[in-house]
Amino acid sequence: MKKIILSFLLLSSFFIHAQVGIGVATANINASAQLEVASTTKGMLIPRMTATQRAAISSPATGLLVFQTDAPIGLYYYTGSAWALSGAARPTTDQFTATAGQTSFTLTQAPQNAKVWMFINGVRTNNNGYTVSGSTITYSPTNNSSYTLVVGDRIQFDYCY
Helix, strand or coil, X not given: CHHHHHHHHHHHHCCCCCCEEECXXXXXXXXXXXXXXXXXXXXXXXXXXXXXXXXXXXXXXXXXXXEECCCCCEEEEECCCCEEECCCCCXXXXXXXXXXXXXXXXXXXXXXXXXXXXXXXXXXXXXXXXEEECCEEEECHXXXXXXXXXXXXXXXXXXXX
């Protein structure tokens, strides 16, 4: 009889699915959650670190979350191949005064999804008139009706980061 009970306990331990609730009655844990935290007066604090510390995480798991404390500050998650800043895209504008024949511009932030709109003296350029690589924009006059930038041209880039 002892062997039967012991066998039953061993076998049933493979099928037990435990959920954890902090501040939640066990019976009220959401069925889709492995961990549920409830509070109306406090939040949850995830690991905080610098970009250098985040980059040093060895083999991060897909979905890993950390809060980066230096620029750009925010909640980051690992996609399985790269770290991504979470949250809504933040729109911004960078403006420059061109020099003669200038073709390269450095934005203050790296654009999200490389979506950038370029304006020369208030006129939007052809999307093929420039390329985006990180935070660097390279303007190509041949791809924008052969317009070469001259001294004093007002250049504006609108993008989200």
